Amino acid sequence: MDWMPLASTAAGAVIALSGTLLVDLRRDRDTRSRDRGQDAWQNSIDFALALDSAPSYLRDVAQDRTDATNLHQAAGRALVQARLYQARERLLMSAPPDLVTSGEEAFRRLIGIRDAIRGG
Numbered sequence: 001m002d003w004m005p006l007a008s009t010a011a012g013a014v015i016a017l018s019g020t021l022l023v024d025l026r027r028d029r030d031t032r033s034r035d036r037g038q039d040a041w042q043n044s045i046d047f048a049l050a051l052d053s054a055p056s057y058l059r060d061v062a063q064d065r066t067d068a069t070n071l072h073q074a075a076g077r078a079l080v081q082a083r084l085y086q087a088r089e090r091l092l093m094s095a096p097p098d099l100v101t102s103g104e105e106a107f108r109r110l111i112g113i114r115d116a117i118r119g120g
Contacts, residue, residue: 040094047087054082075117
């Protein structure tokens, strides 16, 4: 019995399967990289939109000073309504360090405005 055709068929199958696996691994890696980039971009946009809307919520709280005890809670709720905390957490997880540093500085300044409103 001649084993050469069987061995060459088995070797060809191994080569074909390994090539297919390598192509799939490469495609999956590219897809994950693209998805991470899109997520980081969307998280950055969400944070920027939250930073944009939070001052208007805080302004509304500052103008409506009907109840001084409620002012403290209302100022905190304003940032929750703007979805600032959620957007910040997602930005911290997905953005590059220089963007996180800038975002955190903007967040701290907005917290300062919130604290000033809480103080009256």
